[in-house]
Amino acid sequence: MLSIMPNIEDKTRPRISGLSRGARILRGLSLVIPATVLALMFLTAIFADLAWIGLPDVGLSPYHPNDQVLKERRLPPAFIEGGSTEHLLGTDNLGRDVLSRVIHGARVSLSVSLLVIFITATIGTILGITAGYLGGRIEGFIMRVVDVALSFPGLILALLLATIIGPGYMTVVIALSALGWAGYARLTRGESLRIRQSDFVAQARVNGASTSRIMLRHIFPNVLNSLIVIMTLAVGMMILAESMLSYLGIGISAPTASWGSMVADGRNDLDRAWWISTFPGIAIGAVVMSGNFLGDWIRDKMDPRLRQL
Amino acid sequence: MSKILLQVEDLCTSFFTRAGEFKAVDGISFYVHEGETFGLVGESACGKTVTGLSILRLLPEPAGRIVGGKIILDGTNLMELSKKEMRAYRGKMISMILQDPMTSLNPVYTVGNQIGESVRLHQGLRDDKVEDEVISALRLLRIPAPEMRIRDYPFQMSGGMRQRVVGSIAMSCRPRLLIADEPTTALDATIQAQYIALFKDIQKQTDVAIIFITHDFGVVANICQRVAVMYAGKIVETAATSTIFKAPKHPYTSALIHSVPRLDRKDDRLYSIEGQPPSLLDLPPGCRFAPRCPDVQEICHKQQPPIVEISDGHSVSCWKVK
Amino acid sequence: MTDVILEARDLKKYYPVTKGLLQRTIGWVRAVDGISFTIERGKTLSLVGESGAGKTTVAKAVLLLEKLTSGSILFEGKDIYRFSKSQLKMEYRPRVQSVQQNPWSSMNPRMRVRDIIAEPLVVNTKRTKEEIRSRVLEILDQVGLAPNQVDYYPHEFSGGQRQRIAVARALALNPDLIVLDEPVSALDVSIRAQIMNLLKDLQDQYNLSYLVIAHNLATVRFMSHTVAIMYLGEIVEFGEAEELFTRPLHPYTRALISASMLTLPEDEDKGVEKIILSGEMPSPLNPPPGCRFHTRCVEATDKCSKDVPEVREIGQQRVKCHLYADPSVRSAVSKGPDAGPAGK
Structure with missing residues (x-):
């Protein structure tokens, strides 16, 4: 029972109609490419080596990321003069294989970003929906905390944490989560405020639905849309943030490979060995961009109203 | 009878979407005399708004396109005008009033500014003259104290006043044809009555022709001299207003009129048309109303009925009517 | 005895209008101002x-x-606020x-x-x-x-x-x-x-x-x-549907009915005119003194702008209008809607 009536006033539907063939192909590619890139990155991270299932010598990474061969320092990538197929993307200033480190770095970068997103989105959403739906003093309190969190200089907090518990994986996760939830809280609170006003919430109240039921069954599913978009966009942002912290030396410490620390390591050699920083940089850019494209695409797919046409 | 101002011949407008071609308007013809109010009545998605937008050539491109037909305004086929020429026509020759006075005014500009914009654009007047024109436009719509009102922002006005401002903008360049798309639907009953009385008056003063797009038969009866009833992209019946009400010939027209409750008598049950209008993606091959029609015959499902003029100015598209 | 399922008694809902940094209340919007009605099963x-x-x-x-500012709602005789x-x-x-x-x-x-x-x-x-x-x-x-x-x-x-x-x-x-x-x-x-x-x-x-x-x-x-x-937070007329539509008493009811009546072009030629009210409904923030409708009423007198009319019972109908204060006027004004009949 589809009512397919072109409602020209309805601007909420994306106008994909009337697109030329080329535009439609581009549209398709904007899903396929980022999804592939992200999938490959995740697969790479998982299969970098198979030590986790007891096969330390098998994996995608050609070398151990921390193996140093000091006489093969700063070898250029295979495709420029002087490079060899031994080290496809060259070696860094300690003679470590750049490709292997980029592959292993994916692990750190992606897992940090996913973990942080999971923690922040969960906390932020719970607080945001509570504030938005309940209003009153609870809202006032939560939102003041959000204001503080948003205005707190994240870098200083990270430095502080690094000095207290020392740099490392958990430091990065804690530093990024401690303030990151506030953005989600603000977003979900705004959305909840809007949804709270809607007729179907009034209807649920008339039906006698409890507060928790309304938040869970009515508000949350309608917030999910924006939430998922923001979470997908955050994949890129968190990778950037992790890179930044690692670049500054607060994050993942040597010799563990992470994309940010690799960019940092290569910064002194940019003039003679650009590849040390560039390849992890490209990896960061690719993931960030793919996250953004995918976020848009997911938003369209998540909404049942948009699913049909 | 006065001269014909607008002649629409076999207009076809379609929307092209991924799901296919929506034939929003599928071969409609009508004419509007100078100084006349012509009603386009129908339910949502029957194509009445798209007809209005097609005449103005303001369809949301590239999805919506006029695929055939002629729109002749005062001897000029609007379809043959370039985009630039058409822009000059809009506002000056034809203008439009939209349904929602809340969204058709820009909240960040004063009322005077918004009326002035259209005056400046089409008449090329100097600034000091513009204000005179704006005030006279406001006065035409009987907005009290126009000298004060031009400095007001839309949010400072009530819905009824805002809709008058929208009317002032539309009338500011004294167009020959005004397309009013449900201009009274968002208004309360007593304000609606004011607005309609006002428009009858303006029409007497300026001799503007109005195409009045609405779903409300009460409003049609009140303001229109002639009416076309649309269903699923086609005009099913055209006639003088009182003929439509007293002697409707198309089963859809008569069903619609009988399904509206009456204020002047008590009904126990309303006549109701079962089912819903067809999807524009999947139209029946014969008469579009056939699946819901109480008087359906075999031929109705197979062939589209021709438009027959049964008396002067009364034409019907139905197999029952010969 | 009629079986009343819900009764509303003198419902009032005022919204505060606040201003300034301290959210000082400077006035009240009287959205609902003393409304009573009953609904039968x-x-x-x-x-x-x-x-x-x-x-x-x-x-x-x-x-x-x-939440109401004051008034009570009885459901099957029991106050739901209790x-x-x-x-x-x-x-x-x-x-x-x-x-x-x-x-x-x-x-x-x-x-x-x-x-x-x-x-x-x-x-x-x-x-x-x-x-x-x-x-x-x-x-x-x-x-x-x-x-x-x-x-x-x-x-x-x-x-x-x-x-x-x-x-x-x-x-x-x-x-x-x-x-x-x-x-x-x-x-x-x-x-x-x-x-x-x-x-x-x-x-x-x-x-x-x-x-x-x-x-x-x-x-x-x-x-x-x-x-x-x-009208403006008050009930101006209350009655059985049939009576109210065939014999509207309040000038506002008459104007509403007239505005909503189907009139064809030829009805107008016959001299049927709609009652067109001037102006718009005033803001409930500062309702007019006296009868709230007097600013738009065609039959308003001096009294209407000063005194609040009482609710009077005329037959089965209740109407809040000064026109019906004097018993002698009652029969004179009790005529049907002015708008004429329309086509079938």
């Missing part, structure tokens, strides 16, 4: 008025979506349901029809999944939808079908009273008749009471047994 009461008249606030108060939380949940909420105006926003777009209709059952009863499933199908059938549509999402339906779903949801708990807030005004003309007939049939079948909020007079005449005409 199995009957329909309509509240009619233009936007800003306060009718939606009344509906919200009955549905407990809005109910405890559990009493409300057991004795009031399940028995008073609502259908809203806009079928596009009254349903959670992320729930399937099955869950939408089941929600009142899930929240208010302890039925098993199987029982709920069969109840949903049963109601779906009653409102004229096919059982295979239960797994669709709301956006897959047309407006009329959605309104049927909304009616089904309201019926799920077998309520006694349903608040219908402009139940057909968002629908297409040919669909309105379907829904109005459905509502009437259901009323007969289940002896339902309706509180209808509407602005379209013809719809109201068709749907209602009793009618209350509201």
Whole structure:
């Protein structure tokens, strides 16, 4: 029972109609490419080596990321003069294989970003929906905390944490989560405020639905849309943030490979060995961009109203 | 009878979407005399708004396109005008009033500014003259104290006043044809009555022709001299207003009129048309109303009925009517 | 003795208007100002008025979506404001349901029809999944939808079908009273008749009471047994639908009826004129002194701008207007609507 009536006033539907063939192909590619890139990155991270299932010598990474061969320092990538197929993307200033480190770095970068997103989105959403739906003093309190969190200089907090518990994986996760939830809280609170006003919430109240039921069954599913978009966009942002912290030396410490620390390591050699920083940089850019494209695409797919046409 | 101002011949407008071609308007013809109010009545998605937008050539491109037909305004086929020429026509020759006075005014500009914009654009007047024109436009719509009102922002006005401002903008360049798309639907009953009385008056003063797009038969009866009833992209019946009400010939027209409750008598049950209008993606091959029609015959499902003029100015598209 | 299901006594709802940094209250918006009415079992009461008249606030108060400033609502003789939380949940909420105006926003777009209709059952009863499933199908059938549509999402339906779903949801708990807030005004003309007939049939079948909020007079005449005409937070006229429409007393009622009456071009030629009110409804922030309608009334006198008229009973009708203060005037002004008859 589809009512397919072109409602020209309805601007909420994306106008994909009337697109030329080329535009439609581009549209398709904007899903396929980022999804592939992200999938490959995740697969790479998982299969970098198979030590986790007891096969330390098998994996995608050609070398151990921390193996140093000091006489093969700063070898250029295979495709420029002087490079060899031994080290496809060259070696860094300690003679470590750049490709292997980029592959292993994916692990750190992606897992940090996913973990942080999971923690922040969960906390932020719970607080945001509570504030938005309940209003009153609870809202006032939560939102003041959000204001503080948003205005707190994240870098200083990270430095502080690094000095207290020392740099490392958990430091990065804690530093990024401690303030990151506030953005989600603000977003979900705004959305909840809007949804709270809607007729179907009034209807649920008339039906006698409890507060928790309304938040869970009515508000949350309608917030999910924006939430998922923001979470997908955050994949890129968190990778950037992790890179930044690692670049500054607060994050993942040597010799563990992470994309940010690799960019940092290569910064002194940019003039003679650009590849040390560039390849992890490209990896960061690719993931960030793919996250953004995918976020848009997911938003369209998540909404049942948009699913049909 | 006065001269014909607008002649629409076999207009076809379609929307092209991924799901296919929506034939929003599928071969409609009508004419509007100078100084006349012509009603386009129908339910949502029957194509009445798209007809209005097609005449103005303001369809949301590239999805919506006029695929055939002629729109002749005062001897000029609007379809043959370039985009630039058409822009000059809009506002000056034809203008439009939209349904929602809340969204058709820009909240960040004063009322005077918004009326002035259209005056400046089409008449090329100097600034000091513009204000005179704006005030006279406001006065035409009987907005009290126009000298004060031009400095007001839309949010400072009530819905009824805002809709008058929208009317002032539309009338500011004294167009020959005004397309009013449900201009009274968002208004309360007593304000609606004011607005309609006002428009009858303006029409007497300026001799503007109005195409009045609405779903409300009460409003049609009140303001229109002639009416076309649309269903699923086609005009099913055209006639003088009182003929439509007293002697409707198309089963859809008569069903619609009988399904509206009456204020002047008590009904126990309303006549109701079962089912819903067809999807524009999947139209029946014969008469579009056939699946819901109480008087359906075999031929109705197979062939589209021709438009027959049964008396002067009364034409019907139905197999029952010969 | 009539069987009154709901009685409203002197309902008032004032919203504070605040200003400045300290949110000082500088005035009150009197959205609803002293409204009383009764709804009989199995009957329909309509509240009619233009936007800003306060009718939606009344509906919200009955549905407990809005707290009143003062006044009481008696449900089967019991004051619902004295109910405890559990009493409300057991004795009031399940028995008073609502259908809203806009079928596009009254349903959670992320729930399937099955869950939408089941929600009142899930929240208010302890039925098993199987029982709920069969109840949903049963109601779906009653409102004229096919059982295979239960797994669709709301956006897959047309407006009329959605309104049927909304009616089904309201019926799920077998309520006694349903608040219908402009139940057909968002629908297409040919669909309105379907829904109005459905509502009437259901009323007969289940002896339902309706509180209808509407602005379209013809719809109201068709749907209602009793009618209350509201203007600026007050009821200006109250009576049996038939009497009120054939013999409107208040000048505002007459203007409303005249504005809504179908007039054809030839009726005008015959000299039938509509009563066109000047101006607009004043703001409820500063309602005019005296009779609130006097600023627009064609029959206003000096007295109207000074004294608040009392509610008077003329036959079965109650009217709040100075015209009826003097008994001798009563018969003179009690004539039908001025607008003439229209075509068949």
